[in-house]
Amino acid sequence: MRIFQVINVRWFNATSWYALYLSKLLQDAGHEVLLITVPGSETEEKAIEMGLNVQTIELNSARPLKLINACTKVYSLIKKHKPHVVNCHRGEAFFWWGILHKLRMGYKLVRTRGDQRLPKSDFFNRYLHSKVADAVVVTNKRMADHFLEKMELAENRLWLIHGGVDSDKFCFDPEGRRQVREKFGFTEDDVVIGMLGRFDRVKGQKELIEALAKTRNNVDGKSIRLFLIGFPTATSKHEVDTWLTNNGLTDITAISGKCENVTACISAMDIGVIASLWSETIARAALEIMACERPLISTSVGVMPDLLPAQALVPPQDVNQLSLKLDEIINSPGFKEELLKEH
Structure with a gap:
């Protein structure tokens, strides 16, 4: 499969780590993975170090010209690579990729929440997660329960996947x-x-x-x-x-x-x-x-x-x-x- 992993996080924190190692595992399994992140970030540096294919876009900017440029780049990447799956690891990017998804750009949309903050359960957020996203991935049971009970997400659209660890690298020495x-x-x-x-x-x-x-x-x-x-x-x-x-x-x-x-x-x-x-x-x-x-x-x-x-x-x-x-x-x-x- 052709997969876009969208991780607009500047620091190499746990959310970034989850996205990068997921990308690496998918790439090693034979999938075509493109990691999209913000330029000049620790996430970009670490992704290149890990041997991932990286594209940088100013996903976090609210300036009109930069926003237009970012949208143009995103559209160009979709046309060039024709991804089967787009996985958004942050909410800001999820909104824009959600709009493109509703315009029938041909990919399945996944929202992965590696954040500890529970999302607001307002109408718009419930619609975005249950009607726009094809699947939601969470990393802990508290977040999973929130999506099922407060966000009213169908159980078959929710995946609880804990973080992992490379047991060949991390073992008692x-x-x-x-x-x-x-x-x-x-x-x-x-x-x-x-x-x-x-x-x-x-x-x-x-x-x-x-x-x-x-x-x-x-x-x-x-x-x-x-x-x-x-x-x-x-x-x-x-x-x-x-x-x-x-x-x-x-x-x-x-x-x-x-x-x-x-x-x-x-x-x-x-x-x-x-x-x-x-x-x-x-x-x-x-x-x-x-x-x-x-x-x-x-x-x-x-x-x-x-x-x-x-x-x-x-x-x-x-x-x-x-x-x-x-x-x-x-x-x-x-x-x-x-x-x-x-x-």
Whole structure:
């Protein structure tokens, strides 16, 4: 089949990741895939790096001349490639491709929602998803329930497809674990609590730091270390350092910065934590941690209730509950083994 994947996201976030890896899998399966994104974006850069066919269009511009130029390019691509399927991963592009679809341009239209925000259930939105789109793909049960109950979408038009992970790339690496722990000064006796994710308020680094400061007093006889696998984006390193200083954790914390071997860094953990305040609609980091056979606890946001048992979850932004869950997983080998079986 000839497939257009439309992903007008500038940053290589989870939504972009889902679109790019779906494109790569389809291309590897023999389909003709064209990825359409915005110029000069991280998404474009990553797509080219992955060997995908890429076309850039100013899909996000509201300026009349750029909008006319974008529409002309879209029309030209349709005429040239005659796609069988167009899959829109963002709402802005979905609207325009929906109009072209209603003009009988000859393709099936799919709307993939990798966003944590529930769509409004007004008449126009219901019409767009149920009468214009041929199928809707969602990445978590909460979103699926919203489409069935609030958006009144027919069940046979809805597909729940969780994010995936390359288990050949992301698997426990004993040698990588040894090297990373040696590099950052972790001993074999240390219990390393790890978080994988960019420095951003949504990821909950602050809440994890505050929770671990409480937990540190409840684990007598155990040497606790914190490993933040990530780098500054919306949140600066200075801000993270301030949280660590204020909570007395500077001396037990290591920050990886940009990590060339993510699998080795994950393997260096003893316990993984997702402390996100919201989002985690796809939960790429969680899937990678689980694939590396590291026991994982999380806040109950996004897709996490689909991936982990209830006993591994705590409410978002609840530092006390997160601290208690850290106490439990650090002090209970049986709990860790139970979680690994669930992974």
